[in-house]
Amino acid sequence: MADKIAFLGLGSMGAAMATNLLKAGFPLTVYNRTAAKAEPLRQQGATVATTPAEAVRDADIVFTMLTDDKALEEITTGPDGFIHALKPGAIHASCSTVAPDTNRRLAEAHRAHGSFLVASPVFGKPDVAAAGKLWVGSSGPAEARERLKAAQAAIGQGTHNFGDDPGAASVAKLCGNFLLGTVIEGMAEALTLAEKCGLDRVGFYEMLTSTLFNNPIYKSYGKLIAEQHYQPVGAPPAIIRKDMNLVVQEAYKNDMPMPFANLIRDRLTATVALGEPDVDWASFAKRVSEDAGL
Template identity: 40%
Template sequence: MDIGFIGLGNMGAAMALNALKAGHTVRVWNRSPDAAKPLAEHGARVVASPDEAFAGDAVFSMLADDAALRSVLLDSGLLERAPKGLVHVNMATISVAFCEELAGLHERHGVAYVAAPVLGRPDVAAAGKLNIVAAGADDAIARVQPIFDVIGQKTWRVGTAPQHASVFKLAANFMLASAIETTAEAASLMTGHGIDPHAFLDVITNTLFPGPVYQGYGRMIADNRYEPALFRARLGLKDVRLALAAGDAVNVALPVGSLVRDNLIDVLAQGDGDKDLAVLGKVAARRAGKKV
């Protein structure tokens, strides 16, 4: 396929590279051009404007947040100039409201819009093992499936309304942050009783809670080490806020989400926003009077 790729952060670059390696033609653009260089070495065509990326069979975007995407895509008039019939696949996590707005605007301008946020961190992206949660018109998804197949281990089709993919992703990250918070509290209870949290984690992850979340984040909490950050607390807070907003819009409260949000604000207030999301363990420990 001939695709454009916009947004070459850790995640975006890894996905674009996998598309390249699979033999696809990839035109890449990034606001700061340095990020495109390593991809050029693998055959990517570095373009000078997002307009040049919005061409070919499809364009993929992986920008930081609502504001970045709005700036590149809407404020610049790019979407209005985009070729009719192009498929735009947005893989970033954005707000449900903005996703819905984008769906409408794309339809008006004759561009197919697929929302395809992913589950997985940069190492998983590099391995091509992401889980892709995709929503949009069936034929549009079908057209980009070859790319999904090389950047993800599985594509989860969750309907034709793009914003539903956003709801899925935000709910998943809300559950992730909540599981970390709960683990942090349990670890703090262990420490309070003079028990090594590693021993508790060993039991729990081999019985009730298998899988990478409790194991990976749990170890960081038990080790009381929150760097290097695989998923920064600041970004986790962003997603929890968006999940709360998605609930608020339809009169659904997420009380555990509210609590996690408040603890993540505490994280930022302590200057720990760039540590890993597991740093919720530090909040719990500090509130229990432990020196951390």
């Protein structure tokens, strides 16, 4: 019989992932701080809980998909956190992009409680999540990782095992977001130089992404940058800025300079400081154009 799943956090990513779990036949209870976001899932057959604790009471697996480390810690081990209501042996699939140490710390709390944490971050935008085509990273206790596979398969097109350290998959996720940032800054500088030199911005984008950089990442982010229209919003600047700060702090902690990461974080900082929140984070590419007087 299918594991009972609770899903906490129904933003654009979480809602899409929860929907796919439901479609795959998992009995699903959902919770979101803003209750309205749970409505579409109720209509598709999910049970809606009014507190995290209520949501997880019968769950074999609890997915969390939250904004940041603070929100994840609060919903897990905070005063109204779900961990105390969790069945022994249950698994927490922690999907948020957080510091490796956050997942490690929560994994300790689960161990003390008799439950498990498997870091389970996902790679892909909301439209990819909706299509069930995310890439999933997975790290934590081996047995729990094994038991989580069926649910991970319902949300993604492939799961990569990063071993026993519950922080490891978070490292991978942070590195992945960092690499996306390098694609954005790289394309922004290349397309802007081309434009300044008289080439057609969109035409050059098309050439690049049909030859050397024929890849969905370059195509999707590159399109936003080539056309300078940063819609729809995959993730807003403030959220990914937080991720880039985690990258920089993880590098600091591990005694490693990361000049590209510094620059991307600062591009996002300027973007946040300039106050245009309702755009995709790739909009930091605008800073490249502005500095060039365009």
